Amino acid sequence: MSKQSREAFIKQIWSGQYKSKQLKIYRALVDNPKNLDELRATLGIAHQTLTSALSRLMDMGVVGQTDSGLFYRSAEDQWQELAKVRDNERYERWLKVGKENGWLTSIEL
Secondary structure: OOHHHHHHHHHHHHHOOOOOHHHHHHHHOOOOOEOHHHHHHHHOOOHHHHHHHHHHHHHHOOEEEOOOOOEEEOOHHHHHHHHHHHHHHHHHHHHHHHHHOOOOOOOOO
16 A cells, blocks of 8 residues: 555645544444454444454554464554565465465566
8 A cells, every 4th residue: 555545645634524334343443452353342333344454554654463373453563664665575475376276486586
């Protein structure tokens, strides 16, 4: 996700213009990290909607996930790096699936 997307998201949050599930999730993570079940119970958001919104927030780098599965708000100076890591992880998964299924026979990097 681009730096402009992150900046636009934050501007909308502070101006009060952003009214979405993503904002509810972002605000729910203010106090402390939460797992998926805690977020679902706190926000009353359907599982599929919640995971989709979390994925978009993670793509922007504004939300991260620990190895133990807790979601947390990341510091503003980490957003770009987290977004890059997320992009790389998605690319690696795509590459692995492509190779396993024979869709990609050789890729020169």
